Amino acid sequence: MKALCWEGKESVAVHNTGEPRILNPSDAIVKVTTAAICGSDLHLYDGYIPTMKKGDILGHETMGEVVEIGANVKKVRVGDRIVIPFDIACGKCHFCEQEQFSICDNTNPNAVMADKLYGYSGAGLFGYSHLYGGYAGGQAEYIRVPHVDTNSLVIPPGVPDEQVLFLSDIFPTGYMAAENCGIQRGDTVAIWGAGPVGQMAILSAFMLGAERVLVVDHFPGRLKMARDLGAETINFEDVEDVLDEIKFRTGGRGPDACIDAVGLEAHGTSAPAVLDRAKAALFLATDRPNVLRQAIQACRKGGVVSVPGVYAGALDKIPFGAAFAKGLTFKMGQTHTQRYMQPLLQRILEDEIDPSFVITHRIGLDEGPEAYRLFSENKDECIKVVIKMH
Amino acid sequence: MTPTISSSLPDLSLSEDELLSPMLEPKTKSRYSITINRPIDEVFIFISNLRNLTDVLVSAELRVHDHSRLEIDLKVERANERISFRSTEKSDVEVHGEIGLAHAPADRGTVIALEADYTLPGGKLQEWLGLFSGQDPDTVMQIQLKRLKSFLETGEIPTTAGQPSGRDEEQPGTTVH
Numbered sequence: 041m042k043a044l045c046w047e048g049k050e051s052v053a054v055h056n057t058g059e060p061r062i063l064n065p066s067d068a069i070v071k072v073t074t075a076a077i078c079g080s081d082l083h084l085y086d087g088y089i090p091t092m093k094k095g096d097i098l099g100h101e102t103m104g105e106v107v108e109i110g111a112n113v114k115k116v117r118v119g120d121r122i123v124i125p126f127d128i129a130c131g132k133c134h135f136c137e138q139e140q141f142s143i144c145d146n147t148n149p150n151a152v153m154a155d156k157l158y159g160y161s162g163a164g165l166f167g168y169s170h171l172y173g174g175y176a177g178g179q180a181e182y183i184r185v186p187h188v189d190t191n192s193l194v195i196p197p198g199v200p201d202e203q204v205l206f207l208s209d210i211f212p213t214g215y216m217a218a219e220n221c222g223i224q225r226g227d228t229v230a231i232w233g234a235g236p237v238g239q240m241a242i243l244s245a246f247m248l249g250a251e252r253v254l255v256v257d258h259f260p261g262r263l264k265m266a267r268d269l270g271a272e273t274i275n276f277e278d279v280e281d282v283l284d285e286i287k288f289r290t291g292g293r294g295p296d297a298c299i300d301a302v303g304l305e306a307h308g309t310s311a312p313a314v315l316d317r318a319k320a321a322l323f324l325a326t327d328r329p330n331v332l333r334q335a336i337q338a339c340r341k342g343g344v345v346s347v348p349g350v351y352a353g354a355l356d357k358i359p360f361g362a363a364f365a366k367g368l369t370f371k372m373g374q375t376h377t378q379r380y381m382q383p384l385l386q387r388i389l390e391d392e393i394d395p396s397f398v399i400t401h402r403i404g405l406d407e408g409p410e411a412y413r414l415f416s417e418n419k420d421e422c423i424k425v426v427i428k429m430h
Numbered sequence: 431m432t433p434t435i436s437s438s439l440p441d442l443s444l445s446e447d448e449l450l451s452p453m454l455e456p457k458t459k460s461r462y463s464i465t466i467n468r469p470i471d472e473v474f475i476f477i478s479n480l481r482n483l484t485d486v487l488v489s490a491e492l493r494v495h496d497h498s499r500l501e502i503d504l505k506v507e508r509a510n511e512r513i514s515f516r517s518t519e520k521s522d523v524e525v526h527g528e529i530g531l532a533h534a535p536a537d538r539g540t541v542i543a544l545e546a547d548y549t550l551p552g553g554k555l556q557e558w559l560g561l562f563s564g565q566d567p568d569t570v571m572q573i574q575l576k577r578l579k580s581f582l583e584t585g586e587i588p589t590t591a592g593q594p595s596g597r598d599e600e601q602p603g604t605t606v607h
């Protein structure tokens with residue numbers, strides 16, 4: 041089959057590989073119909089996430105048709121059309137029982153490695169480094185899905201792929217980011233990053249009752265999309281000081297909650313050179329926490345800082361004193377996608393929301409390498425790429 | 431050599447192999463505990479089966495290589511509470527230790543705590559570690575206990591062995607679907 045593979049920093053290639061097969065009794069094999077490229081994939085592309093291997097199949101926003109199931113699969117049937125969450129959960133461990141699917145105990149075959157880095161390992165993820173299990177991803181014609189009864193959302197016939205594909209990641213991610221803000225009536229939420237995750241967070245913040253949403257980015261196209269959703273925007277290149285601007289616009293009080301939908305590659309600082317080795321990445325603070333610093337500084341007293349943006353290593357000069365002095369609450373992590381897929385699908389089916397508005401590019405698999413380059417270099421024009429597989 | 435699980439960040443490097451393997455000095459004492467989201471009697475019955483316990487103490491790689499290298503005598507000291515074990519004279523590796531079982535608080539499963547002392551025969555040391563592809567007994571034990579936990583909780587052990595990648599282009603796989 042054909043698959044998009046990570047070749048090294050800023051290098052993605054189409055390869056002919058073998059097809060996946062059932063390796064465990066709870067597995068299914070899915071013929072991928074549509075996949076997407078995520079901002080998280082850019083962290084791999086830019087070389088920020090350690091333990092990628094040349095040839096790893098990328099992709100974690102995937103949907104398709106089930107073509108084969110293992111002996112222990114009970115709910116999912118061959119022929120079902122499913123959306124696949126990016127985080128792989130077993131459905132049986134203590135954390136899965138608490139619906140904290142992305143920190144499942146049982147799906148990372150390399151858990152000992154993650155234990156050594158982080159104390160304890162989270163769930164395995166599709167197409168997201170060997171630290172997260174080394175699972176082949178979904179930017180491919182076929183994908184193997186472990187524990188498919190837990191890691192699937194069956195889509196009723198007649199609903200187009202593009203309307204439901206983002207239930208695999210960015211819609212639940214934006215939603216959980218907003219939910220983590222504990223929004224009360226009248227609240228103002230500030231969001232850094234007007235990428236797809238930021239856009240989904242805007243939608244969700246309004247859905248959860250926010251009165252105002254302020255969005256910070258520097259791409260006019262993305263900021264316009266945010267305004268179309270009803271947000272007020274700040275172009276950080278046009279204002280003297282983002283923090284002053286936010287403080288002024290929030291009555292000197294600050295936003296009730298701040299969402300960092302940017303993560304470890306925030307622009308606008310003198311970024312330290314990207315170091316190639318994980319050792320350095322984890323010891324010498326190469327994540328660029330510019331946005332996180334601002335979010336902490338901007339947040340009102342007693343407010344919440346919600347972090348869907350990905351971080352991987354140690355962070356430098358985080359104003360923890362400010363967080364302490366203001367009594368802030370921090371919420372973060374990989375999204376517990378499985379928890380949100382069904383209720384958010386319901387909203388899509390009821391025509392309340394259509395998350396496909398973020399799509400700017402539709403391509404075939406062969407155009408994948410070029411699409412990575414475009415998404416990386418021209419974010420104003422390129423907001424979300426979907427790949428038609430079959 | 432301390433028997434503790436290191437709480438500081440280890441020396442990290444890029445590749446998975448590097449991350450998993452380097453332990454400068456092999457530990458001769460290991461202890462590790464893990465919580466399994468299953469009832470205590472079920473866990474007890476499983477690990478008091480000699481073969482399952484041997485699986486935990488020794489990696490599959492080692493057994494494939496030479497299954498006579500470790501033979502264990504197992505003793506149930508107290509049902510659902512304590513099992514002790516000791517290698518027999520026939521074994522190349524001397525190991526003895528204990529497994530304690532306890533209820534996790536608030537019905538959160540079963541805690542098993544494994545402590546083992548290994549004596550690695552001189553000369554055999556390099557060879558023995560070589561069989562673990564450089565992994566020390568402590569890491570091997572952690573990996574095996576995690577596999578045990580996954581198996582008891584989900585009925586399977588997570589794996590990616592046999593999945594496709596861009597590395598298998600030299601021998602393109604067959605089309606099955």
Ligand SMILES: NC(=O)c1ccc[n+]([C@@H]2O[C@H](COP(=O)([O-])OP(=O)(O)OC[C@H]3O[C@@H](n4cnc5c(N)ncnc54)[C@H](O)[C@@H]3O)[C@@H](O)[C@H]2O)c1
Pocket residue numbers: 078079080081082083209210213232233234235236237238256257258259262276301302303304305306307308330331347348349350373374375419423
């Ligand atoms: N927690 C999760 O489970 C999860 C899931 C999906 C994505 N993510 C993460 O969410 C983040 C956003 O994803 P995306 O797909 O929207 O990515 P994206 O790269 O398309 O968007 C990021 C946006 O941040 C903006 N930005 C950069 N520096 C900024 C700054 N200093 N101030 C304000 N804005 C700034 C960029 O201009 C860009 O528009 C990434 O870190 C991604 O890895 C996390």
Ligand SMILES: [Zn+2]
Pocket residue numbers: 078079080081100101126209210
């Ligand atoms: Zn993603």
Ligand SMILES: [Zn+2]
Pocket residue numbers: 129130131132133134135136137143144145146
């Ligand atoms: Zn789980």
